[in-house]
Amino acid sequence: MAQYSATIITIGDEILIGQIVDSNSAWLADFLYHEGFEVKEIRSISDQPEQIKKTLHDAIQQTDLVLLTGGLGPTNDDRTKLALNEYFGGEMVVNEDVLDDIKAFIVKKRGYLQLSETNKAQALVSDNARVLCNPIGTAPVQLFKKMNSIIVSMPGVPFEMKHVFEHQVMPELYKYFSLEAHVYRTFHVVGYPESELAAMLEQWENNLPETLELAYLPSPGVIRLRLKDKINLSDNLDKQASILYNLLGKQIVTEGKEKVEYTLGKILKDSNKSICTAESCTGGLLGHRLTSVAGASIYFKGGITAYSNETKEHLLGVKAATLQKYGAVSEQVAREMATGAARALNTDYAISTTGIAGPTGGTEEKPVGTVWIGIYLDGEVHTKRFLFTHDRMVNIERTATVAMYKMIEWLSKS
Amino acid sequence: MAQYSATIITIGDEILIGQIVDSNSAWLADFLYHEGFEVKEIRSISDQPEQIKKTLHDAIQQTDLVLLTGGLGPTNDDRTKLALNEYFGGEMVVNEDVLDDIKAFIVKKRGYLQLSETNKAQALVSDNARVLCNPIGTAPVQLFKKMNSIIVSMPGVPFEMKHVFEHQVMPELYKYFSLEAHVYRTFHVVGYPESELAAMLEQWENNLPETLELAYLPSPGVIRLRLKDKINLSDNLDKQASILYNLLGKQIVTEGKEKVEYTLGKILKDSNKSICTAESCTGGLLGHRLTSVAGASIYFKGGITAYSNETKEHLLGVKAATLQKYGAVSEQVAREMATGAARALNTDYAISTTGIAGPTGGTEEKPVGTVWIGIYLDGEVHTKRFLFTHDRMVNIERTATVAMYKMIEWLSKS
Numbered sequence: 001m002a003q004y005s006a007t008i009i010t011i012g013d014e015i016l017i018g019q020i021v022d023s024n025s026a027w028l029a030d031f032l033y034h035e036g037f038e039v040k041e042i043r044s045i046s047d048q049p050e051q052i053k054k055t056l057h058d059a060i061q062q063t064d065l066v067l068l069t070g071g072l073g074p075t076n077d078d079r080t081k082l083a084l085n086e087y088f089g090g091e092m093v094v095n096e097d098v099l100d101d102i103k104a105f106i107v108k109k110r111g112y113l114q115l116s117e118t119n120k121a122q123a124l125v126s127d128n129a130r131v132l133c134n135p136i137g138t139a140p141v142q143l144f145k146k147m148n149s150i151i152v153s154m155p156g157v158p159f160e161m162k163h164v165f166e167h168q169v170m171p172e173l174y175k176y177f178s179l180e181a182h183v184y185r186t187f188h189v190v191g192y193p194e195s196e197l198a199a200m201l202e203q204w205e206n207n208l209p210e211t212l213e214l215a216y217l218p219s220p221g222v223i224r225l226r227l228k229d230k231i232n233l234s235d236n237l238d239k240q241a242s243i244l245y246n247l248l249g250k251q252i253v254t255e256g257k258e259k260v261e262y263t264l265g266k267i268l269k270d271s272n273k274s275i276c277t278a279e280s281c282t283g284g285l286l287g288h289r290l291t292s293v294a295g296a297s298i299y300f301k302g303g304i305t306a307y308s309n310e311t312k313e314h315l316l317g318v319k320a321a322t323l324q325k326y327g328a329v330s331e332q333v334a335r336e337m338a339t340g341a342a343r344a345l346n347t348d349y350a351i352s353t354t355g356i357a358g359p360t361g362g363t364e365e366k367p368v369g370t371v372w373i374g375i376y377l378d379g380e381v382h383t384k385r386f387l388f389t390h391d392r393m394v395n396i397e398r399t400a401t402v403a404m405y406k407m408i409e410w411l412s413k414s
Numbered sequence: 415m416a417q418y419s420a421t422i423i424t425i426g427d428e429i430l431i432g433q434i435v436d437s438n439s440a441w442l443a444d445f446l447y448h449e450g451f452e453v454k455e456i457r458s459i460s461d462q463p464e465q466i467k468k469t470l471h472d473a474i475q476q477t478d479l480v481l482l483t484g485g486l487g488p489t490n491d492d493r494t495k496l497a498l499n500e501y502f503g504g505e506m507v508v509n510e511d512v513l514d515d516i517k518a519f520i521v522k523k524r525g526y527l528q529l530s531e532t533n534k535a536q537a538l539v540s541d542n543a544r545v546l547c548n549p550i551g552t553a554p555v556q557l558f559k560k561m562n563s564i565i566v567s568m569p570g571v572p573f574e575m576k577h578v579f580e581h582q583v584m585p586e587l588y589k590y591f592s593l594e595a596h597v598y599r600t601f602h603v604v605g606y607p608e609s610e611l612a613a614m615l616e617q618w619e620n621n622l623p624e625t626l627e628l629a630y631l632p633s634p635g636v637i638r639l640r641l642k643d644k645i646n647l648s649d650n651l652d653k654q655a656s657i658l659y660n661l662l663g664k665q666i667v668t669e670g671k672e673k674v675e676y677t678l679g680k681i682l683k684d685s686n687k688s689i690c691t692a693e694s695c696t697g698g699l700l701g702h703r704l705t706s707v708a709g710a711s712i713y714f715k716g717g718i719t720a721y722s723n724e725t726k727e728h729l730l731g732v733k734a735a736t737l738q739k740y741g742a743v744s745e746q747v748a749r750e751m752a753t754g755a756a757r758a759l760n761t762d763y764a765i766s767t768t769g770i771a772g773p774t775g776g777t778e779e780k781p782v783g784t785v786w787i788g789i790y791l792d793g794e795v796h797t798k799r800f801l802f803t804h805d806r807m808v809n810i811e812r813t814a815t816v817a818m819y820k821m822i823e824w825l826s827k828s
Binding site for chain 1: 427428429430431432433434435436437439440441442443444445446447453454455456457458459460465469487530531532533550552571572573576577608609610612613616629630631632633638640691693696697698699700701702704705706708709710711714715716717718719720721722724725728729758759760772773774803804805806807808810
């Protein structure tokens with residue numbers, strides 16, 4: 001099977017000055033990986049024509065597919081289209097189909113047609129390009145061929161880019177590349193720092209068949225291990241997966257490319273159980289993660305974020321005496337929060353979080369990073385203490401992630 | 415004033431296969447921008463030694479500072495240190511200071527010293543490097559000089575990288591570069607799509623003095639305009655800012671490099687007012703954004719996420735008749751949610767959100783993307799309807815952002 005290579009190039013100053021995180025590239029890289037491409041490099045550059053042309057030139061020498069995002073917006077600081085046209089040696093022409101798309105988009109958006117000079121300028125494309133339609137925006141999508149590479153330029157607005165890539169670009173790419181998706185399995189391992197896990201797996205990893213490739217994908221609260229078969233045979237993969245399960249046992253909580261909120265959501269949906277949250281240190285992130293999954297309303301009824309003791313008492317029914325005796329960050333409070341939420345929201349399950357996210361608020365006994373999680377399952381409450389980091393955002397994210405894994409773990413035991 | 419240039423290089427497969435978003439580069443780019451560096455390029459590459467060396471070589475030719483993150487972890491797929499050592503022509507040696515740091519770190523983390531082979535290998539560094547201490551992790555920080563460039567290799571774990579960059583690397587960089595921070599102002603503009611705003615500002619922008627530079631920084635719910643003075647004189651900047659205020663008026667909600675949750679948090683803290691949330695479509699994101707600000711507990715008491723009608727009735731006191739008559743996504747429900755939350759949590763202010771995030775659930779009358787926001791201010795409720803996009807995550811994010819801006823707007827009027 002041919003393995004095609006790709007480069008992703010993101011154009012625009014907002015990434016270079018750190019005003020936005022480049023989430024487009026991660027989304028594209030994930031998509032390309034699962035279609036069987038190997039992404040060799042991701043580059044973020046300014047919209048200076050010389051830099052665009054030079055970067056493009058390098059990428060075309062090295063990879064079969066070059067995806068460009070951004071630099072097509074309606075404002076003056078966008079010069080990508082002109083640079084592409086120059087590089088591919090064409091002429092800029094008004095494309096009537098693009099102009100019609102833009103008109104239709106504006107009418108749909110505003111209810112009437114008012115075409116500005118800026119809008120008209122967006123219909124200018126290179127006559128060397130194949131133009132793909134963009135039904136949800138005003139920036140055109142252009143496809144070029146040079147040497148043995150395919151080059152596609154897309155808008156930078158994330159939802160617009162994702163939509164055109166999935167619906168317009170990918171169907172075109174199938175025509176040029178005979179793609180075969182990778183055979184791989186992704187194991188979600190909790191409870192070990194990366195160095196410890198690496199030491200445990202060292203011998204196994206060194207003896208893996210040559211066709212198998214292992215990657216560590218650590219993120220706050222979980223390390224995902226991805227085992228890929230480079231020649232796409234699943235037998236080898238499954239055999240090594242069994243060995244891995246023998247080595248790690250229950251520390252492999254689940255498998256799959258999805259984030260844990262998808263796995264948990266599927267379990268809840270399949271078992272017809274409802275869930276709610278009682279959040280303190282996570283401040284709402286747990287509810288946000290659970291509801292980032294489309295269709296979550298089937299199992300998620302809501303949650304109570306109790307950032308003050310008063311709210312913990314009034315809305316979650318945590319006893320004043322418990323708060324007094326053990327403090328807000330304690331096993332007892334985590335327990336009463338989970339129980340109180342399940343009662344208030346009338347759900348089968350509940351997750352509670354209470355901890356010291358930091359940077360301040362830590363004590364000798366309960367340093368910053370101390371977190372208690374409570375998991376309420378049909379009347380029974382499980383609790384667990386964690387000690388995370390000094391970083392507020394990491395502590396918040398890790399707590400939300402670990403809480404969902406813990407629920408899956410306890411559900412598998414019950 | 416000298417303007418120094420920089421390249422950021424991120425090493426590791428997890429970015430190239432889209433398993434993680436490269437948030438390190440955005441953080442570094444933001445930091446460097448405010449210190450007066452111009453980031454020319456951000457590159458994400460694999461840990462193949464040849465690619466590391468080639469990318470490094472290009473970067474050193476082109477920029478004064480090269481920052482590398484990642485590829486230093488304890489697992490087998492990290493080859494960065496060896497590649498760096500080869501490139502800079504040194505020998506790998508065990509650095510006793512680094513080994514001591516690692517030992518101290520492990521003792522602090524576990525309470526006892528158990529040094530694995532993996533841990534020991536982390537103390538290997540290039541004898542061509544200046545080694546900076548890493549007090550919060552086991553990966554070493556190396557600083558190299560070549561031609562006229564400074565090259566720094568740092569760990570990839572975000573909170574570790576941020577800590578060493580701020581506390582160990584930046585003080586070193588002050589020795590090599592005479593830095594002067596940029597003079598700039600950032601205006602947060604709401605209510606216009608980018609193309610419309612661009613058209614409104616076209617004439618003004620074309621007549622800006624040559625020393626001023628305008629950038630559009632759009633994100634869901636807001637466009638930030640950054641006006642920078644390239645020769646660092648604030649007079650020019652302030653004069654043009656006044657003109658901008660005349661052009662856009664109240665559509666400039668606030669100024670500053672911070673996200674809106676910081677601005678709102680400051681207003682609440684300064685005015686000694688408390689706030690809570692009543693979330694439906696945002697599912698907890700609004701609370702999460704508010705509590706991502708350290709010290710939010712001073713003004714944020716908590717929130718109720720009501721993802722079902724039942725929860726809206728029971729916990730927020732929304733009337734069954736209101737839900738029945740107007741539907742959950744309506745002005746009336748947004749109003750009752752905000753009032754109910756302020757009452758339940760006993761706060762001065764409250765924000766409510768109710769909408770159809772999608773992808774399903776839309777109707778002819780209320781399509782996907784329809785959102786109502788309610789802002790409760792000391793007994794009075796303001797509401798506003800929005801129509802966002804077809805994309806679930808964009809709708810959720812935009813709702814949370816716009817709700818906070820709306821609160822600032824109404825506070826400034828009241």
